[in-house]
Amino acid sequence: MSFYDLREYMKACEDAGEMITIDQEVDWNLEAGAISRRICEVGAPMAHMTNIRGVDYGASILGSPMSKGWQSDFARIAIGLGLDPSSDYEVLMNEFMQRMAHPIRPLQVTEGPCKQNILTGKDINLFKLPAPYLHEGDGGRYIDTFGVTATKDPDSDWVNWGVYRHMIHNKATMGGIVNPHQHIGMIYYQRYEARDKPMPYAIFFGGCPTTAMIGSMSPPAGVSEAEVAGGLRREPLHLVKCETNDLLVPATAEIVIEGHVRPYERWDEGPFGEATGYRASPRMPRPVFRVDCITHRDNPIMPISCAGTDLDECEILYGVFSNTSAAKRELEAAGLPVINAYSPPGLKFALLIVAVEKGHMGIADRVVSVIRGTKLGVRFQYIMVVENDVEATNLTEALHAAMTRTHPTRGLQIFGLAPAHPLVPFLDLHDKMHARGAAITFDATSPHESGANGSAQTRTSFRGAFPEALQNQILESWESGYGLPTSPGRFG
Numbered sequence: 001m002s003f004y005d006l007r008e009y010m011k012a013c014e015d016a017g018e019m020i021t022i023d024q025e026v027d028w029n030l031e032a033g034a035i036s037r038r039i040c041e042v043g044a045p046m047a048h049m050t051n052i053r054g055v056d057y058g059a060s061i062l063g064s065p066m067s068k069g070w071q072s073d074f075a076r077i078a079i080g081l082g083l084d085p086s087s088d089y090e091v092l093m094n095e096f097m098q099r100m101a102h103p104i105r106p107l108q109v110t111e112g113p114c115k116q117n118i119l120t121g122k123d124i125n126l127f128k129l130p131a132p133y134l135h136e137g138d139g140g141r142y143i144d145t146f147g148v149t150a151t152k153d154p155d156s157d158w159v160n161w162g163v164y165r166h167m168i169h170n171k172a173t174m175g176g177i178v179n180p181h182q183h184i185g186m187i188y189y190q191r192y193e194a195r196d197k198p199m200p201y202a203i204f205f206g207g208c209p210t211t212a213m214i215g216s217m218s219p220p221a222g223v224s225e226a227e228v229a230g231g232l233r234r235e236p237l238h239l240v241k242c243e244t245n246d247l248l249v250p251a252t253a254e255i256v257i258e259g260h261v262r263p264y265e266r267w268d269e270g271p272f273g274e275a276t277g278y279r280a281s282p283r284m285p286r287p288v289f290r291v292d293c294i295t296h297r298d299n300p301i302m303p304i305s306c307a308g309t310d311l312d313e314c315e316i317l318y319g320v321f322s323n324t325s326a327a328k329r330e331l332e333a334a335g336l337p338v339i340n341a342y343s344p345p346g347l348k349f350a351l352l353i354v355a356v357e358k359g360h361m362g363i364a365d366r367v368v369s370v371i372r373g374t375k376l377g378v379r380f381q382y383i384m385v386v387e388n389d390v391e392a393t394n395l396t397e398a399l400h401a402a403m404t405r406t407h408p409t410r411g412l413q414i415f416g417l418a419p420a421h422p423l424v425p426f427l428d429l430h431d432k433m434h435a436r437g438a439a440i441t442f443d444a445t446s447p448h449e450s451g452a453n454g455s456a457q458t459r460t461s462f463r464g465a466f467p468e469a470l471q472n473q474i475l476e477s478w479e480s481g482y483g484l485p486t487s488p489g490r491f492g
């Protein structure tokens with residue numbers, strides 16, 4: 001099943017017990033943020049807050065649209081892909097990988113619901129939209145926490161989509177963090193600012209949920225994310241041209257903000273409660289997003305993500321699914337014997353666990369060299385390489401391997417200088433400004449010389465220490481024969 005717009009996705013979530021509606025008045029000042037944050041932490045249904053104090057246009061807020069789910073951690077991701085909400089991580093990851101490998105070109109249409117209201121000139125007032133003040137201590141009201149920003153490379157057909165935060169400065173300007181390692185940063189700093197040209201942009205909210213999914217993920221530079229979002233949807237997106245620039249946005253978007261970013265213009269933005277679980281990047285001068293036009297549907301719905309310590313949209317989409325799929329893609333492309341890769345939820349995309357085939361000498365170094373040499377290099381401060389007797393998706397097994405197989409001096413490789421994401425909490429200001437950090441590899445592969453035929457390194461677990469036929473027999477009889485209960489699923 002593919003969704004026409006955010007509203008159809010909301011209906012499917014409501015039917016599955018993954019959305020509730022709050023009709024009582026909710027304050028944009030901290031209350032909407034606090035509700036959304038707690039949803040992420042306890043794994044509650046997302047909340048459609050229909051009565052937000054002081055907003056105009058009959059607008060409402062959708063809190064935590066793809067955070068930790070109610071039935072399972074990834075229930076709303078599964079629904080967004082048209083799958084059963086109980087689908088587990090492996091099923092979802094395979095769907096992401098397969099569908100992303102089959103992009104579908106969008107169709108350009110001439111009109112759509114996102115054009116129901118068109119605001120230009122003095123009618124532009126960002127404060128009339130539901131822009132929450134999310135966490136105590138944030139530098140301002142964040143109008144964009146789950147919108148998709150479209151920008152175009154002026155030298156090719158490439159249009160990038162990415163989810164990047166934006167804070168309101170005044171009625172018609174916003175500020176955002178434009179990281180140089182992100183595609184928007186490459187396009188803005190290298191293709192527009194370096195040539196002293198303004199960069200057109202369009203930020204859209206809503207539309208088919210696969211658009212926000214792909215905006216949070218990172219296909220390689222040059223790949224059309226509109227096509228990949230179509231692939232995820234398994235049907236073409238319908239895109240419509242903006243009013244004031246040539247960018248295309250989903251015709252069913254709830255709200256579209258069009259504008260431009262001037263070269264070298266910087267105003268103070270932040271701080272913001274970020275997805276690392278801290279307010280780690282300081283208030284500082286950042287690019288200014290000037291607004292030329294706002295278009296919106298009648299009674300527009302603003303999806304918001306209240307980032308923080310536990311399973312918000314950034315952690316799930318960017319941390320778990322984007323980082324893991326990109327790591328697998330890069331490692332497979334390099335021809336390494338990779339079985340699986342996993343960035344465990346809850347650890348703020350700091351750790352990547354890679355499971356490789358047993359018996360390849362020096363494999364941990366090769367894995368780490370590949371990852372650190374790509375755009376992914378800034379993401380993982382910790383990379384743990386385990387062998388295929390360990391399930392990469394089982395954090396307890398991976399930690400057991402690291403604590404028992406990683407030699408404290410020979411197995412730990414410390415990189416005193418490594419590329420880093422500027423939001424990494426332990427970096428000092430100087431490091432943040434230069435995106436320079438440090439990293440560690442845990443080589444939890446078995447040393448070749450250990451034990452006769454590696455027997456000293458065989459895990460004495462149910463899967464490691466018993467014949468496969470016996471394991472299968474026991475699993476079959478577990479409930480029906482022995483009457484033992486089945487333990488709850490890892491993500492249940």
Ligand SMILES: Cc1cc2nc3c(=O)[nH]c(=O)nc-3n(C[C@H](O)[C@H](O)[C@H](O)COP(=O)(O)O)c2cc1C
Pocket residue numbers: 145146160161162163164165177178179181182183184215216217218219305313314315317318322
């Ligand atoms: C809710 C949410 C908020 C995000 N906020 C930011 C942000 O403010 N800045 C940023 O660089 N990346 C942010 N990300 C991560 C990017 O969306 C992600 O890295 C994406 O791949 C960027 O697209 P790109 O690879 O085309 O640059 C966020 C992701 C999510 C899901």
